[in-house]
Amino acid sequence: MESESNIPPRRRVPKLGHKKSMFGCQRCRSRRVKCNEEKPICYNCKRHGLPCNYDRDTIAKKVSPKPAVAQVFVNEPEENDPPESRSRRMLEARLMHQYVTETGLSIAADERTLGYFSRLIPKLSFHSDALLYSMYCLAALNIARVYGDGELEDGAENVANRYFSMAVREHNKEIFQVNKDTTDIVCLTSCLMRAAALIQIQTRNREPYTPPWQWLALTHTSTATFVEAYKQIGPDPNSVAFQLIRGTSHLHDNGKLPQSGDIQRLQHLLDRSKELSIDEEWDSEIQDGYERTLTYICNASRLSDAEGSSSSLFRMLLMFPMLADERYIKLVKKESPRALVVLAHYFALLSRFSDVWWVANIGADEVRAIANSLPEEWQGLLVWPLEKIKQWNPDAQEQTGSKGLSI
Incomplete structure (x- = not known):
C-alpha cells in the first residue's frame, strides 16, 4: 500500500x-x-x-480611437446592478412599452420637441445605457403616478430609484467622453434626468420644510457640464443638441441667466429695510445674483400675463433651474428667507401647469410650505404667490409624502 x-x-x-x-x-x-x-x-x-x-x-x-456612437456608451453591468434574469427582462419590456406608448408622448414641453422624446430617444437608447436607464426611470415614475406604486412588483418608486441611480452613474461617464457623434445622446439624457429630478420633489416630506436645493444644484450642474462640453466640441447645425440650444438661446447667456434687467414688478422683493436685513448675508455679488434671478422670473410673469399657460412659458420655467445662479442656489441651501421668497414666486408660476403629470401640485405645495416656514415679517412678500396658487391651482392640497428619488 x-x-x-x-x-x-x-x-x-x-x-x-x-x-x-x-x-x-x-x-x-x-x-x-x-x-x-x-x-x-x-x-x-x-x-x-x-x-x-x-x-x-x-x-x-x-x-x-474615438469610438462610434453604437460602441461608446454600452457598458458592462456593474456589481450592484440587478442581475440578468427573466423578471428583469419582463420588467424592462414593460417599462419600454410604457415609455413608447405614454411617457414619451407626455414628457415633451411642446410640439416642437415631441418627436425627440417620443421617437428619437427610444432609438438612441440602443446606444446608451444612461439614456436607456433614464427612460426606464421616467416610465416607472409615470406608472406610479398614473396607475399606483403597486402596479410593479418591486414598487414603481423603488424601480425608479434604482434606474435613476444607474442613469446618473452612466451619464457621468458619458459626459467625460462626449464627442460630436454622441452630443445628442448626452443632451437628451440630461433632459430626461432633469424631468426625473423635478418629479422627485412631488412627494417629499415638507415638515419641517427644507428647500429643494439639491434639485436646483443637480439640474444646474448637469446643464453647466454639458454646455462646457458642447463648447469644446463646437456646434453642429444638424444635431438635436444644437437645435435645442438655439431654440432657447433667447432665454440664456451661454448657459447662464441673462444680465439683470427690468425687475420693477418684483423690486419690492429686494427691500433692505432693517426689519428684513438683520444678519442677512449681502454683498454686490449676492445682489447681482438676486437681480438676475428676479429678471428671469419677471420675464416669465409678463409672459404668463400675455399668453397664459403657454408652451413658451412652460419651457421658460423648466429652464430656470438649469440656468440658476450658483450664488442664489447657495442661499437657498442656507434657507435664506429672501431666497425662499423668490423661490415661492417661481413655484407660483409653475403651479399653472398642475395638469402636467410630472409637475402636478409641486408649485402649490412648495409655495404653501415656504409660507408656513418663514417668520411673520416676511409674510407680506408672499401675498402674490399665495394668491396665484389659489387662482391657478385651487384644488391642490398641502401634501407630505415618502422620499422620492435619491439625488
Whole structure:
C-alpha cells in the first residue's frame, strides 16, 4: 500500500464559464460567460440561436480611437446592478412599452420637441445605457403616478430609484467622453434626468420644510457640464443638441441667466429695510445674483400675463433651474428667507401647469410650505404667490409624502 506521502496531489479542476472575456461579444459579456470570440457568430450565440454583436475590437482597443456612437456608451453591468434574469427582462419590456406608448408622448414641453422624446430617444437608447436607464426611470415614475406604486412588483418608486441611480452613474461617464457623434445622446439624457429630478420633489416630506436645493444644484450642474462640453466640441447645425440650444438661446447667456434687467414688478422683493436685513448675508455679488434671478422670473410673469399657460412659458420655467445662479442656489441651501421668497414666486408660476403629470401640485405645495416656514415679517412678500396658487391651482392640497428619488 502506497504511503500518503507518495500519492501525487490532486490537480484542481479549473472552473469553466467564469473567465472574463475582454473582447467577446456583447451578450457573453453581459452574461459573464466565456466567449470563444468566433466571428461572425460565437459558439454560445450559435447554440442558443441568438444574434451575436461584437461591440469591441482587439486592435481598436490598442489604438484607442474615438469610438462610434453604437460602441461608446454600452457598458458592462456593474456589481450592484440587478442581475440578468427573466423578471428583469419582463420588467424592462414593460417599462419600454410604457415609455413608447405614454411617457414619451407626455414628457415633451411642446410640439416642437415631441418627436425627440417620443421617437428619437427610444432609438438612441440602443446606444446608451444612461439614456436607456433614464427612460426606464421616467416610465416607472409615470406608472406610479398614473396607475399606483403597486402596479410593479418591486414598487414603481423603488424601480425608479434604482434606474435613476444607474442613469446618473452612466451619464457621468458619458459626459467625460462626449464627442460630436454622441452630443445628442448626452443632451437628451440630461433632459430626461432633469424631468426625473423635478418629479422627485412631488412627494417629499415638507415638515419641517427644507428647500429643494439639491434639485436646483443637480439640474444646474448637469446643464453647466454639458454646455462646457458642447463648447469644446463646437456646434453642429444638424444635431438635436444644437437645435435645442438655439431654440432657447433667447432665454440664456451661454448657459447662464441673462444680465439683470427690468425687475420693477418684483423690486419690492429686494427691500433692505432693517426689519428684513438683520444678519442677512449681502454683498454686490449676492445682489447681482438676486437681480438676475428676479429678471428671469419677471420675464416669465409678463409672459404668463400675455399668453397664459403657454408652451413658451412652460419651457421658460423648466429652464430656470438649469440656468440658476450658483450664488442664489447657495442661499437657498442656507434657507435664506429672501431666497425662499423668490423661490415661492417661481413655484407660483409653475403651479399653472398642475395638469402636467410630472409637475402636478409641486408649485402649490412648495409655495404653501415656504409660507408656513418663514417668520411673520416676511409674510407680506408672499401675498402674490399665495394668491396665484389659489387662482391657478385651487384644488391642490398641502401634501407630505415618502422620499422620492435619491439625488
